Amino acid sequence: MIPAQPAPGQTGRWSRRLSGGAVVVALVLVVAIMAVGILLLQRERASILRLAAANADHLARQVAAETATLTLLGDVAALAAAASAFDHAHSATRLGAELETTAVGLPGVRAAAVYDASGAVLGASRRYPALAAGAIHGILAAHRDGWQEMGLTPGGSLGLDGVLAVSRARWSDDGGFVGFAVAIVDLGRLADWAREQRAVRAAAVAVYLSDGRLLARLEGDEPHTSAASLVAGLGERWTVEGHAQGAGPVVTGVGIARDLPVVGLVEIDKADLLAPWRRTAIMGVSAAALLFAAALLFLAVYVRAERSRAAADRSLRLSEERLAAALDNGNLSLWDWSVDRGEVLFGDRLAAMLGRPAGDPPPSVDEFRALMHPDDREAVVAAIDAHVRGETEVYAAHFRVARADGGWAWIADRGRAVDRRPDGTARRVIGVHADITALKEAEGALQEKSRALADSNRELEQFAYIASHDLQEPLRMVSSFLSLLLRREGARLTDEGRSFAETAMDGAKRMSRLIHDLLDYSRIGTRGAAFEAVETSEAVAEALANLKMAATDAGAVLEVQPDAPAVLGDHGQIVRLVQNLVGNALKYRAPDRPPHVRIGWSRDAPGRLHLAVADNGIGIAAEHHETVFQIFSRLHSGSEYEGTGIGLAVCRRIVDRHGGRIWIDSVPGQGSTFHVDLPLATAKARSTAAE
Structure with a gap:
């Protein structure tokens, strides 16, 4: 049987219906594909912006964290510098050497210096730059008048680029301001990192203080985000959605250091960021009518997104590795304490500080307190409790903890509450541990040597004084009897006998002068007057008046530069110093x-x-420039030039007591120049002297 065939009209209708349906289906499919494509493109754009905002936030937090780490290193350097200067008496040269050792020993710290309460430099490391007086007075005013303990000053305020100045004030036990220390922190490695980010993301990177002052523009042009809007935004919630969907030309990331007023700002240009997306959108719209093109577009978008995510993951890992390296290089360990739960999270570095194997479970709060040295525990607990109660802005303490090997490790602990209740008590405190065992050991050894040297010097001075004083009486008796012998029995003595007696008399006179000079030398450190403002011109005039007869006999020409400023010192010793040098x-x-x-x-x-x-005298050979300042050192015999060899030793002793230094420039046969460095009198000392 042959099946029945449809009529031609019916077949056409079915064909048209099928074609129309196919067209409708095709149109619907095209519209659906276009709608899906547009939706996917919008989602991709939002995803790219959100990912970029999250990345910018992460990079900004990294900038803030690394800047905070460098700041803490600078703070450690400033604290160490202040301790070296104000806890121990040192010469400027020796203090500078200690400051250089401190700066070299802390990564990222370029140099350090210590200033007294007037802003005068007490000592500085070798690479410490010359700072403008106005900048130093600004730091001084913040500490002295504002009672600010720790200060952060942008390098731009000091006339320096790419650095941060961390300063620490020092007060005496009675609350008087005695000075401050400054550590210059180099932000150069952050600039190198910022240039890498700009090469990858066309990013602008900058670091601010929380009050809006610019610390450093690490890379890129002027940020679009103004300092005022940045400071205003710190009090609000910075969200990834707000960053990504903002109408501005950049995606902004803000990172706030949790323990210091440091804010990182990263801006990624949207035009460069979305350029690949725009090209993809154009291709998608052009090929939206074709399913295959839509599929390819979707695949391309997916692959591009995956690559972007992979790049972000690699950047995140690199950032974490850099942060870990910074903490490790700085010998630092982070800690995060939840006060409400009584739980604390310690960094991996703490195990090494305690001498424990890596991977050992960290101690609890009570266990860590139990590890503290009994002599330190009460003060540390009191300091952290006061900070938890809201009585201090920053918690800081130095203490010893027990190591696994039975020894003690010195820890510098510093933290700040990042979350407080309405009543001001802390919910959460974050800080950092620094192992300062080596520094404490070095300080202890130095203190012991200083005490031993001071004791030795006192004993020697006392011995010299007593010995010299006790020798005066028997020497006077010898001189008296020799003089009596020559007067009464001189006629009966032979020529040789009289010569013997006269020689003995000359020896007794030289011995008397030697004892007198030795007494003067021993009294410099023990019998000196209190320091005051000394008019240098008056002291020079008095010294030259004492030498008037000797200068006249020698036919000397004396020239004095007028109007020398006042120095801080002992008037009598300054006169003696000038008199000895001119007399020499x-x-x-x-x-x-x-x-x-x-x-x-x-x-x-x-x-x-x-x-x-x-002078234009006989000069001194270079090999004797130090020898002449030694006590009893003489380069000529007594028959050529009389003297005891103590005069220049007295000069150095006086200069050392005044915290200065003395040195020689000389050309044999042409003359010598003696240079003396002394501290100028402060305004307060001059006003006291005037009164």
Whole structure:
């Protein structure tokens, strides 16, 4: 049987219906594909922006965290510098050496210096830059007048680029301001990192203080986010959605350091960020009518998104590795304490500080307190409890903890509450541990050596004084009897006998002068007057008046530069210093010309007076420039030039007592110049002297 065939009309209708349906289906499919494509494109755009915002936030937090880490290292350097300067008496040279050791020992710290309460430099490390006086007075005012303990000053305020100045104030036990220390932190490695980010993401990177002051523009042009809007935004909730959907030309990331007022800002240009997305959108709209093109577009978008996510993951891992390296290089360990739960999360570095194997379970709050040295525990617990109660802005303490090997490790602990209740008590505190065992051991050894040296010097001074004083009486008796012998029995003595007696008399006189000079030398450190403002010109005039007869006999020409500023010191010893130096020039004059002595001054360093005494005498060979300052050191015999060899030793002793230094420039046969560095008198000392 042959099946029946449809009529031609019916077949056409079915065909048209099928074609129309196919067209409708095709149109619906195209519209659906376009709608799906548009939806996917919008979602991709939002995803890219959200991912970029999250990445920017992460990078900003990294900038803030690394800046905070460098700041804490600078704070450690400033604390160590202040301790070196104010806890121990050192010369400027020795203090500078200690500050250089501190700066070199802390990564990221370029240099350090210590200033007294007037802003004068007490000592500085070798690479410490010359700062503008206005900048130093600004830091001084913040500490002295604002009672600010720790200060952060942008490098731009100091005339320096790419650095941060961390300062620490120091007060005496009675609350008086005694000075401050400054550590210069180098932000150079953050700039290198920022340039890498700009090469990958066309990002602008900057670091601010929480009050809106710019610390450093690490990379890129002027940020679109103003300092005012940044400060205003710190009090609000910065959200990824707000960053991504903002109408501005950039995606903004803000990172706030939790323990310091440091804010990181990262801006990623939307135009560069969305350029690949725009190209994909154009391709998708053009090929929206074709399912295959839509599929390819979807696949391309998916692959591109996956690549972007993979790049973000790699960047995140790199950032975490850098943060871990910074903490490890700085010998730091983070900790996070939940006060409500009584739980604390310690960083991995703490195990090494305690001498425990890596991977050991961290101690609890009570266990960690039990590890503290009994002599330190009460003070540390009181400090952290006071901070939890809201009585202090920052918690800071130094203490010892027991190590697994039975020894003690010194820990510098510093933290800040990041979440407080309405009544001001802390819910959560985050801080950092730093292992300062080596520093404490070095400080202890230095203190012990300083005490031993001071004891030795006191004993030697006392011995010299007692010995010299007790020798005066028997020497006077010898001189008296020799003089009596020559007067009464001189006629009966032979010529040889009289010569013997006269030689003995000369020896007794030289011994008397030697004992007198030795007494003067021993009294410099023990019998000196209190320091006050000393008018240098008056002291020079008094010294030259004492030498008037000797200068006249020698036919000397004396030149004095007028109007020398006042110094802080002992008036009598300053006169003795100038008198010894000028007297030395008159004594060791050249035989073929009259002596010509010039006394001049200059201000080569802030707060210091450079005094120079130059002559045209016989000069001193370079190998003897240090020898001449040693006690009893003489380069000529007594028959050539009389003296005891104590005069220049007295000069150095006086200069050392005044916290200065003395040195020589000399050309044998042409003359010598003695240079003296002394501290200038402060305004307070001058006003006291005037009263």
